[in-house]
Amino acid sequence: MSEIIDTDIAIIGGGPAGLAAALNASKRGARVAIIERDFELGGILQQCIHNGFGLTYFKEELTGPEYAQRFMDLLKETNVQIFLDSMVIDLSADKIITAMNPERGILKIHAKAVILAMGCRERTRGAINVPGMRPAGIYTAGTAQRLINMEGYMPGKRVVILGSGDIGLIMARRLVLEGAKVLVVAEVLPYCSGLVRNFVQCLQDYDIPLYLSHTITDIKGKERVKSVIISKVDENWMPIKGTEKVYECDTVLFSVGLIPENEISLKAGIKLDITNGPTVNEYLETTVPGIFACGNVLQVHDLVDWVTLEAERAGENAYAYSTNTSRGGKLLEPILTVPGENVGYIVPQRIDYLQDSKIVQFSFRPKSPDKNCIIEFVSNEKVFDKRKAKHIIPSEMLIYKIKLNPEEIGEKITINIKKNLKKSKEEA
Amino acid sequence: MMKPYDIAIIGGGVIGCSIARWVSKYRLKTILIEKHADVATETTKGNSAIIHAGYASSEGSLQSEMNVKGNPMFDQLQKEINFDFKRVGSFVVAFNDEDMKDLQKEQNQADKRNIPSEIITDIKRIKIMEPNIADNVKAVLYAPSAGIIWPFGLTIGLAENAYDNGVDLLFSSPVTEIQQKSNGFIIQAGQKQLNAKVIINAAGVYADEIARMVGADNFTITPRKGEYILMDRNAIPVNHILFPIPTPVSKGILVCPTIEGHTFIGPNSNAQNDKEDVSTTSAGLNEIIRGGRKLLPSIPLRKAIANFAGLRAVSDRDGDFIIEASEVENFINVAGICSPGLSSCLAIADLVTDIVKNHTTLSFGEKDSWNPIRFPQQRLKDMNEDTLAQAIKNRPEWGRVICRCETVTEAEIIDAIHRPIGATTLDMIKVRLRPRMGRCNGGFCTPKLLKILSRELDKLVTEIPKNDEGSEMVTDRTKFIENKPWKGETP
Amino acid sequence: MEVEFKKPKQGDVPEIICTICPNSCKLQVFEDEQGEIQVEGAGCARGVEYGKEEYLDPKRMLITTIKIENGVLPVLPVRSQVAIPKEKIFDAIKVVNHVSAKAPVQMGDVIIPNLLELGISVIASRSMAAKNKE
Structure with missing residues (x-):
């Protein structure tokens, strides 16, 4: 009863990651299929109507929809198959995707390689266990963003926002421009987690x-x-009695982080990391051979440009896999990457191939902000490479291309972010 | 004035709906009056969703009698009205010698009431049955007949079946006044005035206030709030209902699987005067986390989906149920139905039917046409691929998933809107099909649900509420766009 | 960014936070006796430039939506071609709120030419197909 579709590379998700992966794989000659749940491509970018996208990739400043449109326009020139309004309901380890849509019913997409590009979801009020009543008017920032920017509805009139991430800050400005009153943005951290530009242009303005x-x-x-009650918290994020302030409002927006959405990945038996993204090797390949991951489903990015670059790598690697291109001999045991001092997580989580020296891209996030840091890459208890970083903040991902020499690398690679004491002293 | 009702049931919780369905067998003109837009919106909504084995309530109480009698009744009813229910069995967990004495006491009570139970002391076996249970477990009292249930499915099923068998349902109509006349009562319910010969008061935490309207209030109801935290699917496997040793006022903070594969911890138990305050508190949430961790130390809090609270309706008669013909003729109180009320609801319906038979002049002739089978809603989760493919071919909306967390299609949502107790609010969709109940808290599906409801009900999106009037979700259109019902194919 | 940001009090010397890099230097910008603009607190030359521009002629991109008829969505995202004077944002919003586009549109189509006589157009941020083909 189901329709069978044969392809080289199937990509789950038609947002920025899926689009870039599809273009890159298709450019190399692969037959590619994208499965997208929304009625159009572009993913979350279609509701991110603000500017600030593309400075790294296009060297110019674009809005979210413009950034997406560029890839969508390029895609029109290819023969990539696109399934819109289509939900993936199953993924098997042998790379058969089961999807459904109203027009064609159930689709069985048999692929040589699969790229996961499903993106992420927002952390909710429930996930951070904020107490109180459960009336109407409680939204995640992204839902409010969709309602305003794509559906043309106002979620409310007097708004309190929890979370100073970029989406929260940008939504504060959007609400004001649409006639709402934003009373306050509260942030549990002792620093603003969004970009300083967004703080200035969305709140201060x-x-x-x-x-x-x-x-x-x-x-x-x-x-x-x-109304909502806002309280000051101590260093353990515990509310301090006596600091309560009451805000009369009709709407609360939660902008408290994003979580890679990997329920589909679990169906194929893919192992997830603490990030809730799949653990991958240096080819962005998950624990299931031939299934790759890129973009926010792998790790939450702060810049879409990095999503695009990561997805292009996934597209290239999936293409190589689908054409049985050799990667050289696989290590008997993978080299694991270990988050060390002030490092929250690392992608990739393992190195599977290291015959000759090669360059591997590491992306990771610091746990807490710092200045004048040295980033150490350690193996066999030796620092085999190090980089300087003037400012680090958890909301800004660190990305480094590091050369690995087999003779220097042991069972593990640890990354530490340390204070550059010399530099700090100089400044003091 | 229209022909008076034989029976008016006040309160559309699981108790009122069970009674409505029970009396629908007879040639009686019956109406169920509910304050909110849907059934199961107060006490039935916020509880542990457990069908207790029945050994726990104190000997000689009405609670124990009803629970013991009610527990076995669910299997037959499940076949008739189709709700999610599974006898997963419960553990009472003992950690020390003191606890062992309590376990023995509970088992003695179980034996006396012919409830199957077993004290398991083989730690290995306990660990196989419940791998994540605390390592310092000493023994458990295992009661295999305890089950988990979807209270909304049960209550909606009862109400729908009652409706199909001729019971009138009146929603969004709080009862504000009852006048006693020689031949019955005049009830002011919302904008409507109704006549009824017999009133069954199943008004939950408000039962004392309803009884007071006719002077049948020889009791008071104090709400006891219980707070819960719900965890995502796959957060941690829990196979059984895990109870601590009970305290005098409650069964304690438990860890429990839900029928949909989630896990919850809770409830605590705090008396309050406010009958509407179902807020959670930092202190309360911390209390249940501490309690839950005693049974299951590795509860992954970062997999939390939601926290919520419910109110138990506790009577001042030792906390026992009050199910009786009151001093006021033809006015039956079914009050103080706290735990194990859900487990007891079917037995209570039976008992109330008998009380009405014995204490009123209504004649209980059975309907020839009574149909115990409720026409179930077709669900994606019950379909195999072939039937789904066929369903999509016949009706494309079967192919469009609206809720990605719980995999719910547009066809199911449309059907829920057009069923007997048709969904008109987001919460009504939620408790029927689960969108907005999953891990995204409705982040993705809310705009779509608003549009589908707008289209199907021909109402403005700005008029679609979360639940009751005043809970509309969006306030206005942007850009002076003309505000009219949404008409489109792809929400 | 370890400092708690608060609404500046009236009468305070306006402090401009530099947005060029995460350093977030706090700039004091003022006119000296010669009428020259002075920027204090900048960590780099770009910061000085930023401080001067924010002081003399702060500009912002206009980013909003516009009503669209017969589109697959009811609103179309739009932006000003280049940044407009910051103090004109609310005037611009008033104009935009009363203008309506008609699908189909292409990304980059001019929706409002010469916004507020500034010589700057408002353009479509995306293409949008028509709901009903005419």
Whole structure:
């Protein structure tokens, strides 16, 4: 009863990652199919109507829809098969995707290689266990963004935002421009987690206060949100009694982080890391051979340009896999990468091939902000490479291309972010 | 004035709906009156969703009698009205010698009531049955007949079947006044005035206030709040309902699988005066986390989906159920139905039917046409690939997944809107099909659901509420776009 | 960015936060006795430039949506071709709120020419197909 489709590379998700992966693989001659759940391509970029995209990749500043449109226009010149309005409901380890859509029913897509590009979802009020009532008017920032920027509806009129990530800051400005009142942005961390430009242009320009080290400790209202209580928190994020402030509002937006969305990956038995993204090797290949991952489904990026570059690598690697291109001999045991001092996670999580010396791209995030740092790459208890970083902040991913020599590398590679004491002293 | 009702049931929780379905067998003109837009919106909504084995309630109480009688009734009803229910079995977990005494006491009670149970002391076996249970477990009391249930499915199923068998349902109509007349009662419910010969008061935490309207309030109800945290699917495998040793006021903070494959921890138990306050608190959430960790130390809190609270309706008669013909003729109180109320609901319906038979002049002739089978809603999760492919061919909406977390299609949502108790709100969709109940908290599907409801009900998107009036989700259009019902194919 | 940012109080010397890099230098910008613009607190030359521009002629991109008829969506994302004077943002929004586009549109199509007589157009940020083909 189901329709069988044969392809070289099947890509789950038609957002920025899926688009770039598809273009790159198709350019090399692969037959490619994209399966996208929305009615159009572009993914979350279609609702990110603000500018600031493309400075790295296109060397010019674009809005989200413009960034997506460029890839969509290029895709029109290819023969990539596109399945819109199509939901993947299963993925097997032997790379058969089961998807469904209203027009064609159930599709069985048999692929030589699969690229996961499903993106991420927003962390919710429930996930961070904010207490209170559960009335209408509680949204994640991204849902509010979709309602305003794509559906033309206002989620509310008087708004409190929790979380100073870029989406929260940008939504504060959007709400103001659409006639709402944004009372306050509260951030549990002692620093603003979004870009300073967004702080200035989205909050400061509109006189919206940002309270650092604050969180929501109660939401009141039976039918609709009536007020929220914001309290100062101590260093363990515990609310401090006596610091409560009441804000009368009808809407609360949560902008408290993103989580790679890998429920489909689990169906194929793919192992996930603490990031909730798949653990991958240096080819961005998951624990299931021939299934690759890129973009926010692998790790949450702060710049879409890096998503594109990562996805192009995934496209290239998936193409090589689909044409049985040799990677040389696989190591008997993978070399594991280990997050060391002030490092939250590392992609890739393992190196599977290291016959000759080669360059591997590492991306990782610091756990806490710091200045004047030295980033050490350590193996066999020796620092085999190091880089300087003037400023580090958890919301900015660090990306380095590092040459690995087999004779220097042992069972593990540890990355540490250390204070450059000399430099710090100089500045002091 | 229209012909009076024989029976008016006040309260559309699981108790009111069970009674409605039970009396629908008879040639009686019955109406169920509910304050909110849907059934199962208060106490039935926020509880542990457990069908208890029945050994726990104190000897001689109505609670114990109803639970013991009610537990076995669910299998037959499940066949008739089709709801999710599974006897997964429960553990009461003992950690020390003191606990062992309590375990023995509970087992003695189980034996006395002919409830199958077993004290397991073989740690290896316990660990095989429940791999993530705390390492310091000493023994468990295993009761295989305890089950987990989807309370919404049960209650909606009962109400729909009652409706199909001729019971009238009146929603969004709080009862504000009851006048006693010589031949019955005049009830003011919302904008409507109704006449009824017999009133069954199943108004949950408000049962004392309803009874007071006719002077049948020889009891008071105090809400006891219980807070919960719900964890995602695959967060941690839990196979059984895990209870600590009970305290005098509650069964304690438990860890429990849900029928949909999630895990919850909770509830705590705090008395309050407010009958509407279902807010969670930092202190409460911390309390249940601590409690849950005693049973299952590795609870992955970062897999939390939601926290919520519910109110138990606790009577001042030792906390026991009050199920009786009141001093006021033809006014039956079914009050103080706290735990194990859900487990007892079917037995309570049976008992209430008998009370009405014995204490009123209504004649209980059976309907020839009574149909115990509820026409179930077709669900994606029950289909295989071939039937789904065929369904999509016949109706393309079967091919469009609206809720990605719980895999719910547009066809299912449209059907839920047009069923007997048709969904008109986001919460009504949620409790029928689960969109907005999953890990994204509705982040992805909410705009789509609003549009589908707008189209199917021919209402403005700005008029679609979360639940009751005043809970509309979006306030306005942007850019002065003309506000009219959404009409489109791809939400 | 370890400092708690708060709304500047009235009467404070306006402090401009440099957005060129994560250093977030706090710039004091003022006119000296010779009428020259002075920037203090910048860590680099680009910061000085930024401080002067933010002081003399701060500009922002206009980023919003516009009503669109017969589009697959009811609103179309638009932007100003280049940044417009910051103080004109709300005036610009007023104009945009009352203009309507008609699908189909192509990315880059001029939706409002010469916004507020600034010589700057408002253009479509994406292409949008028509809902019903005419």
